[in-house]
Amino acid sequence: xxxxxxxxxxxxxxxxxxxxxxxxxxxxxxxxxxxxxxxxxxxxxxxxxxxxxxxxxxxxxxxxxxxxxxxxxxxxxxxxxxxxxxxxxxxxxxxxxxxxxxxxxxxxxxxxxxxxxxxxxxxxxxxxxxxxxxxxxxxxxxxxxxxxxxxxxxxxxxxxxxxxxxxxxxxxxxxxxxxxxxxxxxxxxxxxxxxxxxxxxxxxxxxxxxxxxxxxxxxxxxxxxxxxxxxxxxxxxxxxxxxxxxxxxxxxxxxxxxxxxxxxxxxxxxxxxxxxxxxxxxxxxxxxxxxxxxxxxxxxxxxxxxxxxxxxxxxxxxxxxxxxxxxxxxxxxxxxxxxxxxxxxxxxxxxxxxxxxxxxxxxxxxxxxxxxxxxxxxxxxxxxxxxxxxxxxxxxxxxxxxxxxxxxxxxxxxxxxxxxxxxxxx
Amino acid sequence: xxxxxxxxxxxxxxxxxxxxxxxxxxxxxxxxxxxxxxxxxxxxxxxxxxxxxxxxxxxxxxxxxxxxxxxxxxxxxxxxxxxxxxxxxxxxxxxxxxxxxxxxxxxxxxxxxxxxxxxxxxxxxxxxxxxxxxxxxxxxxxxxxxxxxxxxxxxxxxxxxxxxxxxxxxxxxxxxxxxxxxxxxxxxxxxxxxxxxxxxxxxxxxxxxxxxxxxxxxxxxxxxxxxxxxxxxxxxxxxxxxxxxxxxxxxxxxxxxxxxxxxxxxxxxxxxxxxxxxxxxxxxxxxxxxxxxxxxxxxxxxxxxxxxxxxxxxxxxxxxxxxxxxxxxxxxxxxxxxxxxxxxxxxxxxxxxxxxxxxxxxxxxxxxxxxxxxxxxxxxxxxxxxxxxxxxxxxxxxxxxxxxxxxxxxxxxxxxxxxxxxxxxxxxxxxxxxxxxxxxxxxxxxxxxxxxxxxxxxxxxxxxxxxxxxxxxxxxxxxxxxxxxx
Numbered sequence: 001x002x003x004x005x006x007x008x009x010x011x012x013x014x015x016x017x018x019x020x021x022x023x024x025x026x027x028x029x030x031x032x033x034x035x036x037x038x039x040x041x042x043x044x045x046x047x048x049x050x051x052x053x054x055x056x057x058x059x060x061x062x063x064x065x066x067x068x069x070x071x072x073x074x075x076x077x078x079x080x081x082x083x084x085x086x087x088x089x090x091x092x093x094x095x096x097x098x099x100x101x102x103x104x105x106x107x108x109x110x111x112x113x114x115x116x117x118x119x120x121x122x123x124x125x126x127x128x129x130x131x132x133x134x135x136x137x138x139x140x141x142x143x144x145x146x147x148x149x150x151x152x153x154x155x156x157x158x159x160x161x162x163x164x165x166x167x168x169x170x171x172x173x174x175x176x177x178x179x180x181x182x183x184x185x186x187x188x189x190x191x192x193x194x195x196x197x198x199x200x201x202x203x204x205x206x207x208x209x210x211x212x213x214x215x216x217x218x219x220x221x222x223x224x225x226x227x228x229x230x231x232x233x234x235x236x237x238x239x240x241x242x243x244x245x246x247x248x249x250x251x252x253x254x255x256x257x258x259x260x261x262x263x264x265x266x267x268x269x270x271x272x273x274x275x276x277x278x279x280x281x282x283x284x285x286x287x288x289x290x291x292x293x294x295x296x297x298x299x300x301x302x303x304x305x306x307x308x309x310x311x312x313x314x315x316x317x318x319x320x321x322x323x324x325x326x327x328x329x330x331x332x333x334x335x336x337x338x339x340x341x342x343x344x345x346x347x348x349x350x351x352x353x354x355x356x357x358x359x360x361x362x363x364x365x366x367x368x369x370x371x372x373x374x375x376x377x378x379x380x381x382x383x384x385x386x387x388x389x390x391x392x393x394x395x396x397x398x399x400x401x402x403x404x405x406x407x408x409x410x411x412x413x414x415x416x417x418x419x420x421x422x423x424x425x426x
Numbered sequence: 427x428x429x430x431x432x433x434x435x436x437x438x439x440x441x442x443x444x445x446x447x448x449x450x451x452x453x454x455x456x457x458x459x460x461x462x463x464x465x466x467x468x469x470x471x472x473x474x475x476x477x478x479x480x481x482x483x484x485x486x487x488x489x490x491x492x493x494x495x496x497x498x499x500x501x502x503x504x505x506x507x508x509x510x511x512x513x514x515x516x517x518x519x520x521x522x523x524x525x526x527x528x529x530x531x532x533x534x535x536x537x538x539x540x541x542x543x544x545x546x547x548x549x550x551x552x553x554x555x556x557x558x559x560x561x562x563x564x565x566x567x568x569x570x571x572x573x574x575x576x577x578x579x580x581x582x583x584x585x586x587x588x589x590x591x592x593x594x595x596x597x598x599x600x601x602x603x604x605x606x607x608x609x610x611x612x613x614x615x616x617x618x619x620x621x622x623x624x625x626x627x628x629x630x631x632x633x634x635x636x637x638x639x640x641x642x643x644x645x646x647x648x649x650x651x652x653x654x655x656x657x658x659x660x661x662x663x664x665x666x667x668x669x670x671x672x673x674x675x676x677x678x679x680x681x682x683x684x685x686x687x688x689x690x691x692x693x694x695x696x697x698x699x700x701x702x703x704x705x706x707x708x709x710x711x712x713x714x715x716x717x718x719x720x721x722x723x724x725x726x727x728x729x730x731x732x733x734x735x736x737x738x739x740x741x742x743x744x745x746x747x748x749x750x751x752x753x754x755x756x757x758x759x760x761x762x763x764x765x766x767x768x769x770x771x772x773x774x775x776x777x778x779x780x781x782x783x784x785x786x787x788x789x790x791x792x793x794x795x796x797x798x799x800x801x802x803x804x805x806x807x808x809x810x811x812x813x814x815x816x817x818x819x820x821x822x823x824x825x826x827x828x829x830x831x832x833x834x835x836x837x838x839x840x841x842x843x844x845x846x847x848x849x850x851x852x853x854x855x856x857x858x859x860x861x862x863x864x865x866x867x868x869x870x871x872x873x874x875x876x877x878x879x880x881x882x883x884x885x886x887x888x889x890x891x892x893x894x895x896x897x898x899x900x901x902x903x904x905x906x907x908x909x910x911x912x
Contacts (some may be wrong), residue, residue, distance in 0.1 A: 075672035076775045134593050149868040153772040157805040159579045162869045166624030187674025216648045231680045306614045308535040330575040375618050382463035393619050396608020401620050407875040
């Protein structure tokens with residue numbers, strides 16, 4: 001057994017399966033025909049902790065050997081990959097042709113493309129380059145029965161049949177196992193760099209992000225963080241309560257113009273701390289930000305908030321007030337223009353004045369009050385019992401989601417009991 | 427729909443009138459004629475047309491339809507080109523014409539909430555004063571509706587850089603087949619659970635009826651530059667396209683027209699396209715002034731490698747509009763070259779443009795039918811338009827066969843059956859060219875997960891059971907009927 005196959009302290013009853021290609025993956029799934037058996041698809045296991053606690057599971061279906069770049073048509077800005085390829089392996093290959101896949105997820109040396117898509121991993125490139133699902137132009141999926149099926153294709157515009165890939169991005173491997181993906185690619189910007197701007201208040205950070213949002217600057221990424229995260233990541237931003245990092249890119253003149261616009265906008269923020277980072281230093285900083293949840297302790301709680309830019313602003317204030325009251329460390333990383341936020345909570349429960357379940361439920365309430373959604377991604381296994389990690393989805397949508405789950409995986413062979421559709425089984 | 431079902435429907439008309447009002451239920455034969463066709467070759471007569479005004483009314487109609495096993499087809503402006511809005515099995519057509527309000531514009535969060543009957547261009551016009559616009563711009567944007575765009579996942583010239591409809595929809599209120607009303611997604615850009623919003627977009631109205639839509643708005647660019655490059659041959663123009671994309675430049679729009687299109691557009695609107703050119707490229711760049719200028723210089727350099735006859739840059743907005751007027755008016759203008767045309771829609775890898783266009787030209791020469799090529803070249807989306815005269819015996823059969831052959835070439839080149847028009851009725855029997863039985867069975871399970879009765883736009887997308895050859899053509903011809911304009 002590999003340690004990475006341990007989920008919430010549970011190891012698979014049988015040895016792991018390592019398919020080398022789609023046909024072997026298909027055979028593996030069709031061979032597991034006995035009702036009640038539970039299979040967990042595994043990529044790099046960087047996000048395997050997400051989901052409700054399983055009572056048991058039988059097989060880890062480890063896709064790490066399906067790690068090939070099948071085709072890279074650089075003149076067409078497209079590629080086809082097996083789902084087990086790591087993000088770093090792929091990006092390094094694409095970089096040779098001055099291209100990249102506009103998908104960035106934490107721990108890219110381990111994280112696989114399939115796992116990143118299936119778990120709808122957060123990333124910072126969405127500010128300009130949209131959601132990762134918009135990069136997917138075709139997908140091959142193996143159904144729980146072993147049937148191999150595909151949709152889309154290696155072209156950038158396609159409305160032929162249902163866009164089935166949409167179901168599997170964020171489907172957590174509950175409707176099928178992603179085996180191969182066609183992507184559209186993006187040219188690497190000729191020049192990149194980042195501007196760091198430190199603020200004394202969250203209000204200033206939000207105001208500035210709104211100004212950026214409203215300007216002609218098109219950042220590749222824009223992220224804000226609070227003091228706890230600044231300290232944790234050991235970023236040199238003295239006396240700053242909040243920090244914004246703006247990554248810009250483009251051809252030389254366009255790059256300089258964006259930098260000029262930003263610097264001019266900063267004139268009205270007299271007390272702000274600013275620093276410009278050239279590409280190498282900038283890249284290293286973004287690696288730290290990208291992996292920030294890895295800096296929390298083993299008992300930390302991590303989660304994501306889905307909101308709109310305006311709602312996020314009030315939600316952030318409410319959460320900050322709540323944590324000031326109760327004490328634990330809250331590290332936050334926000335994408336103001338996109339309306340999302342990630343966080344981790346540390347030092348809970350030891351220094352907390354209230355019980356963990358109460359804290360998590362109160363954050364849910366704050367999200368609800370701000371018409372936002374929250375999804376806990378990592379909880380200590382003990383906290384998972386009976387707690388709804390997935391947050392609220394309206395009943396109408398949930399009904400269709402359950403119907404999809406029952407249609408494509410009636411025996412709940414894949415990831416049984418872990419996804420929000422399976423809540424009644426827990 | 428059989429006669430007995432038709433009679434049954436007539437009995438329901440009082441109830442339908444109670445739901446939406448007397449004035450909004452149409453069952454007179456003359457009224458129904460308007461709804462028997464869309465922009466495609468297909469025809470189908472509904473038994474009744476309903477013009478609802480709210481999701482609640484649609485919910486009640488769907489409950490009634492379900493109780494009586496009556497099919498329901500949602501319809502926007504009827505500009506679709508694949509027969510998606512045709513009432514193939516009779517039943518009810520739900521026209522969204524009255525649900526045409528822009529309900530909310532949120533400038534801070536850059537979204538708008540609209541009803542499905544809002545005309546595409548009206549939204550951009552409405553938010554222009556806020557410095558915003560809605561990016562998907564189908565050629566029919568002056569008439570087509572956002573609800574219809576969702577059903578077909580419509581594209582448009584500027585989708586090269588900004589993506590198609592699915593990339594711009596945040597959430598939707600829908601009425602499911604059982605009459606329940608819910609939201610898929612909302613105003614957020616990401617969310618929890620299966621992407622029901624994404625799977626519904628492009629499903630051609632077969633999964634749910636969309637009643638409100640939250641769309642992403644973009645900031646109007648600082649600078650726009652429109653360039654026209656003319657080439658001696660279409661091969662040179664195609665090679666220039668491959669060169670531009672291969673150099674890592676993704677313009678806002680990159681359109682191509684061949685000599686037939688140039689001639690027709692010039693005669694119709696006098697766009698100023700050069701006479702004698704084999705093809706022109708219409709390139710538009712937008713964004714920061716510096717970015718546009720740097721990229722346009724590179725594009726010019728690339729195009730010069732292929733001996734352009736002329737490179738022209740629009741110097742003001744009037745000239746820009748003039749250049750675009752030729753492109754936007756070209757389909758209507760083809761009527762100057764032949765009584766009828768059959769517009770084919772397929773996408774290929776961009777690097778295959780030269781090969782595929784050569785094959786299309788060979789088909790044209792062999793068959794004797796002129797084929798005008800209009801392309802969203804930047805994303806490999808072809809629109810070969812086969813010129814013909816439906817009054818000539820055998821022409822309809824021949825052009826349908828040619829269309830099928832072109833699609834086969836697209837698929838064999840690694841491409842797909844449709845880039846932006848959808849499958850609908852037009853291409854349903856060609857689905858096996860691209861998909862295995864397992865692929866299509868997996869897709870049809872999706873429909874079952876949403877509704878088991880198959881009452882929402884039945885008979886679309888999936889093959890009818892016949893092969894994709896002659897039988898498919900025979901069905902198409904039978905549907906076209908006498909006097910149809912293609």
